Amino acid sequence: MDALKTDLYQLTMAAGYFHRGMASRTATCEMFVRRLPEERRYLLAMGIERVIAYLTDLRFTDEQIAYLKTVPSLADAMTPEFIAYLRDFRFHGDLWAIPEGTVFFEQEPVLRITAPLIEAQLVETFVLSAVNHATMVASKAARIVLSAGEAGVVEFGTRRTHFDAAVDAARAAYAAGFASTSNVEAGMRYGIPVTGTAAHMWTMAHPTEEAAFEGYVKIFPNASILLIDTYDTLEGAKRAAAIARDKLKGVRLDSGDLATLSKGVRRILDDAGCRQAKIVASGDVNELKIAALRNAGAPIDLYGVGTDLVVSRDAPALGGVYKLVEIGEGEDRAPIAKFSEGKATLPGAHQVFRSHGPDGEITGDIIALADEHGPEGTAPLLAEIVRGGKRLAPAEPLSAIRARAKRELASLPASLRRLDGDPWTPLTPQRSTGLTRLIDEVRARVAPSHQVAKED
Amino acid sequence: MDALKTDLYQLTMAAGYFHRGMASRTATCEMFVRRLPEERRYLLAMGIERVIAYLTDLRFTDEQIAYLKTVPSLADAMTPEFIAYLRDFRFHGDLWAIPEGTVFFEQEPVLRITAPLIEAQLVETFVLSAVNHATMVASKAARIVLSAGEAGVVEFGTRRTHFDAAVDAARAAYAAGFASTSNVEAGMRYGIPVTGTAAHMWTMAHPTEEAAFEGYVKIFPNASILLIDTYDTLEGAKRAAAIARDKLKGVRLDSGDLATLSKGVRRILDDAGCRQAKIVASGDVNELKIAALRNAGAPIDLYGVGTDLVVSRDAPALGGVYKLVEIGEGEDRAPIAKFSEGKATLPGAHQVFRSHGPDGEITGDIIALADEHGPEGTAPLLAEIVRGGKRLAPAEPLSAIRARAKRELASLPASLRRLDGDPWTPLTPQRSTGLTRLIDEVRARVAPSHQVAKED
Numbered sequence: 001m002d003a004l005k006t007d008l009y010q011l012t013m014a015a016g017y018f019h020r021g022m023a024s025r026t027a028t029c030e031m032f033v034r035r036l037p038e039e040r041r042y043l044l045a046m047g048i049e050r051v052i053a054y055l056t057d058l059r060f061t062d063e064q065i066a067y068l069k070t071v072p073s074l075a076d077a078m079t080p081e082f083i084a085y086l087r088d089f090r091f092h093g094d095l096w097a098i099p100e101g102t103v104f105f106e107q108e109p110v111l112r113i114t115a116p117l118i119e120a121q122l123v124e125t126f127v128l129s130a131v132n133h134a135t136m137v138a139s140k141a142a143r144i145v146l147s148a149g150e151a152g153v154v155e156f157g158t159r160r161t162h163f164d165a166a167v168d169a170a171r172a173a174y175a176a177g178f179a180s181t182s183n184v185e186a187g188m189r190y191g192i193p194v195t196g197t198a199a200h201m202w203t204m205a206h207p208t209e210e211a212a213f214e215g216y217v218k219i220f221p222n223a224s225i226l227l228i229d230t231y232d233t234l235e236g237a238k239r240a241a242a243i244a245r246d247k248l249k250g251v252r253l254d255s256g257d258l259a260t261l262s263k264g265v266r267r268i269l270d271d272a273g274c275r276q277a278k279i280v281a282s283g284d285v286n287e288l289k290i291a292a293l294r295n296a297g298a299p300i301d302l303y304g305v306g307t308d309l310v311v312s313r314d315a316p317a318l319g320g321v322y323k324l325v326e327i328g329e330g331e332d333r334a335p336i337a338k339f340s341e342g343k344a345t346l347p348g349a350h351q352v353f354r355s356h357g358p359d360g361e362i363t364g365d366i367i368a369l370a371d372e373h374g375p376e377g378t379a380p381l382l383a384e385i386v387r388g389g390k391r392l393a394p395a396e397p398l399s400a401i402r403a404r405a406k407r408e409l410a411s412l413p414a415s416l417r418r419l420d421g422d423p424w425t426p427l428t429p430q431r432s433t434g435l436t437r438l439i440d441e442v443r444a445r446v447a448p449s450h451q452v453a454k455e456d
Numbered sequence: 457m458d459a460l461k462t463d464l465y466q467l468t469m470a471a472g473y474f475h476r477g478m479a480s481r482t483a484t485c486e487m488f489v490r491r492l493p494e495e496r497r498y499l500l501a502m503g504i505e506r507v508i509a510y511l512t513d514l515r516f517t518d519e520q521i522a523y524l525k526t527v528p529s530l531a532d533a534m535t536p537e538f539i540a541y542l543r544d545f546r547f548h549g550d551l552w553a554i555p556e557g558t559v560f561f562e563q564e565p566v567l568r569i570t571a572p573l574i575e576a577q578l579v580e581t582f583v584l585s586a587v588n589h590a591t592m593v594a595s596k597a598a599r600i601v602l603s604a605g606e607a608g609v610v611e612f613g614t615r616r617t618h619f620d621a622a623v624d625a626a627r628a629a630y631a632a633g634f635a636s637t638s639n640v641e642a643g644m645r646y647g648i649p650v651t652g653t654a655a656h657m658w659t660m661a662h663p664t665e666e667a668a669f670e671g672y673v674k675i676f677p678n679a680s681i682l683l684i685d686t687y688d689t690l691e692g693a694k695r696a697a698a699i700a701r702d703k704l705k706g707v708r709l710d711s712g713d714l715a716t717l718s719k720g721v722r723r724i725l726d727d728a729g730c731r732q733a734k735i736v737a738s739g740d741v742n743e744l745k746i747a748a749l750r751n752a753g754a755p756i757d758l759y760g761v762g763t764d765l766v767v768s769r770d771a772p773a774l775g776g777v778y779k780l781v782e783i784g785e786g787e788d789r790a791p792i793a794k795f796s797e798g799k800a801t802l803p804g805a806h807q808v809f810r811s812h813g814p815d816g817e818i819t820g821d822i823i824a825l826a827d828e829h830g831p832e833g834t835a836p837l838l839a840e841i842v843r844g845g846k847r848l849a850p851a852e853p854l855s856a857i858r859a860r861a862k863r864e865l866a867s868l869p870a871s872l873r874r875l876d877g878d879p880w881t882p883l884t885p886q887r888s889t890g891l892t893r894l895i896d897e898v899r900a901r902v903a904p905s906h907q908v909a910k911e912d
Contacts, residue, residue, distance in 0.1 A: 002619065004640040004641040004643075004644055005614070005619045005620070005622065005623065005639070005640075005641045006614065006639075006640055006641075007612070007614055007615070007638040007639065007640070007652055008638050008639075008640050008643075008650045008651060008652035009638065009652035009653060009654060009655050010655070011640065012652055012654070012676065012679075013654065013655050013657065013658050015675065016658060016671065016672060016675045016676070017661070019674075019675045020671050020674075020675065022661065025661070027661065029657075064644065067643070067644040068640075071640075071643065071650055072679065073650075073651060073652065073676065073679035076675065076676055076677065076678055076679065077675055077676065117661060121655065121657055121658075124615075124655075124657075125614050125615050126619055128615035128616075129614055129615050129616070129617065129618065129619040129622060130618075130619060132615065132616055132617075133617060133618040133619075133621075156463070158461070158462065158463055158581050158585055159463070159580075159581050159584035159585050159588065160584075160585070160588055160773045160774075160775070161585065161588075161589060161621070161773070162585065162586075162589040162618060162620065162621035162624060163458065163461045163582055163585040163586060163589075164461070164618065164620035164621065165589075165617070165618035165620065165621040166461065166585060167461065168618060182463040182464050182465065183461070183462075183463065183464075184460040184461075184462055184463070184464050184467065184524075184527075185460040185461045185462075187460075187464075187523070187527065188460055188520065188523040194464045194527055194529075195464060195529060196463055196464035196465035196468055196529065197465060198465060198468070198469065198472075199465050199466070199469050199577065199580075201469065201485075201577055201580075201779075201780045202469050202472060202577075204780045204783075204792055204794075205473075205478065205481070205483065205573060205780060205783060215472065215476050216472060218475075218476075219471065219472045219475045219476065219532065219533055220468065220472070220529065220532055220533065221532065222532055223468075223528065223529035223530075223532065255796075255799065307773045307775070310773075311767070311772045311773045312772075313772055313773060316767040316768075316769055316772035317616045317617070317763045317766075317767045317769060318616075319616070319763070323657075324657045324660045324661060327660075327661060336660055338660075340711075343711065
């Protein structure tokens with residue numbers, strides 16, 4: 001039922017290609033990010049699995065088609081032939097993509113679609129939406145995971161973003177290395193561990209904090225993580241230890257000076273024999289605050305992160321774009337490129353080849369033409385996932401994506417992993433000789449008026 | 457199917473109340489925004505309709521219940537009795553809310569739920585998610601609408617946010633005064649006008665811009681808004697006028713210096729006899745850029761706004777919270793409040809009374825107790841919408857919400873409508889004498905240790 005989650009112009013363009021007899025020309029489009037947001041040194045690919053489901057399930061229902069007939073600017077084009085086309089619509093194209101959980105950089109195609117022009121156009125908006133959102137959250141999550149080091153991070157952000165976006169944000173966060181989510185739907189849909197503590201409302205609904213803790217421990221003897229900051233955090237810690245004793249799994253602090261409080265709480269818990277109890281801290285936490293808390297020696301075992309993660313507060317939109325790079329088939333294939341300042345695109349279909357140092361560190365990327373071979377020792381990033389509209393292999397388990405993300409983040413050069421503002425060298429992909437030659441050829445062939453082309 | 461789009465702790469708390477025999481105590485909770493984001497001078501209420509649908513449809517499916525049994529921290533509490541409770545779950549409470557499209561301010565309850573404690577707790581996360589997201593987008597949209605004055609604004613942001621959030625963002629934008637959306641699903645679901653122009657890909661897929669325009673006009677003779685910036689905007693304008701002539705409905709500019717280009721394009725269109733053709737401008741536009749373009753006299757008829765709107769880029773999260781304000785029934789009702797710095801809440805159930813000047817301008821708000829009468833000449837903002845789990849009246853048409861938002865924005869004091877950084881006076885709600893007295897009473901009664909209470 002995703003078919004109409006798109007911009008109207010995808011449908012008007014589709015109708016246009018259909019009526020102009022251009023629908024079945026082969027087109028190749030690529031999605032890439034022109035420039036990383038200033039606040040990001042790398043991106044973590046995410047959202048591809050949702051794209052695959054979208055492409056392979058895409059259908060127009062009768063109800064949707066009936067609606068489209070009522071849209072004024074489409075009306076002229078909704079002929080019986082085009083309606084029949086929509087009714088029988090299937091995606092017949094190929095999808096190549098950088099696997100979820102892989103680090104990538106600006107200019108690099110995170111996915112490539114080769115399909116009949118009409119299909120390549122129709123899917124643009126949804127593909128961008130799915131990958132821009134999930135990659136934005138995963139890339140923020142990666143920074144948070146790295147900032148926490150040995151401490152774990154749990155995702156708490158559902159209330160601060162759209163209720164459906166929240167489910168996919170939880171998936172992106174878990175894939176990037178979060179330990180768990182509070183979002184139950186994400187747990188059920190994606191098999192992510194779901195965790196939670198207690199609500200302040202629980203404590204407020206009891207006559208005393210003591211009664212609230214006693215009640216909680218009685219109902220959840222094996223899962224007692226008590227929220228101790230409703231009144232006085234240190235008093236709360238003493239009460240939690242006295243009431244739950246060796247059953248106390250943990251306590252949560254949600255306000256105040258987390259560095260000082262966590263030290264005081266740790267001492268109280270240890271003195272009371274609750275060494276097993278973990279300290280969870282939350283409350284407008286982000287990667288910079290986590291780094292500061294760890295520098296201050298705060299004995300926090302788990303960080304709960306919400307708002308800053310799910311909306312990627314410091315870089316709240318990823319501007320990935322989807323561009324036509326080649327049209328036609330066989331001998332007739334023509335690479336498409338634009339040469340306008342700031343909006344240039346690379347002609348042809350591409351592959352990205354990555355090289356690693358002896359210690360496994362990423363040393364550089366090369367953007368090459370899809371039919372070039374990568375230099376000795378490099379590995380291609382994009383893999384074929386859908387061919388002729390059919391998925392080539394079953395969906396990757398989320399655990400595999402998560403394991404990949406962990407390896408990928410470990411392979412980042414130290415200066416890209418850092419959060420501080422010290423000077424750092426961006427990893428800018430190089431271009432292969434084949435690609436450089438093609439750019440020159442296309443530039444020479446293209447009319448001067450085309451050289452200022454822009455697209456969005 | 458929304459029941460699990462929530463935080464796990466809502467379910468553990470619900471199980472706790474159930475097993476502690478507290479489930480059916482009457483609780484009143486209110487959602488409010490403690491402080492406006494620095495970048496906002498008012499908020500526009502939105503998302504209430506979705507909350508009503510959620511409350512009245514909320515059910516747990518067998519599949520969802522089976523999943524909940526597998527969640528480790530819930531397992532202890534999933535007794536046959538609690539499972540039976542979930543299976544038969546219905547929301548039985550009352551909802552009062554500020555109608556969608558109404559302006560409101562910090563501290564003011566945008567909605568109030570009175571329900572059995574277990575139900576009031578269970579719904580917290582979804583209610584926050586729906587209202588925080590929609591109100592965030594609507595409040596940003598209102599600024600953009602006001603900045604555009606007589607020019608129209610159209611919503612283009614689907615590709616830069618989650619594909620489901622995009623549909624509700626389009627609704628919020630239209631309700632706030634946008635002329636239309638490009639999101640087709642939003643058009644079908646909410647009856648919003650959908651509009652679009654052409655894609656750059658259309659032009660790139662043709663051998664020349666001329667061929668692209670000719671093809672377009674042939675297919676859409678009555679809806680030709682041509683995208684003219686693919687190569688050279690002024691040349692594009694000449695071509696569009698020559699090809700579409702009196703059928704040219706408009707042209708779109710998506711890049712470059714929009715002030716200078718729009719003037720040049722207007723001249724070309726007028727000279728060619730295309731006075732009827734409108735100019736649409738887009739490309740990372742927001743309310744500040746629109747204001748600057750209007751100041752520069754840019755002859756732009758319609759602005760397309762995407763990213764900045766749908767993620768509310770300058771204030772990308774709204775931190776609305778949902779707090780217990782009263783518990784118990786009849787004589788036993790006890791107001792609940794917290795007095796901690798920065799996290800204080802107001803005891804009791806509330807109503808907001810608004811006064812207007814003779815010219816209709818909002819002159820002030822008073823937060824009062826729900827059973828107080830407002831001062832002469834004021835009007836209450838919150839209305840009862842759901843009683844005993846049943847909606848009291850059919851859903852308001854979106855056109856009525858949009859008309860209300862228009863009136864509301866027109867009634868804002870000039871300094872709140874302005875976008876510039878000149879000094880301005882925030883509209884801070886006053887407290888009624890009844891509320892002030894209750895705060896003092898509760899403060900006097902509450903143990904000192906409760907006076908530092910926090911909640912989140």
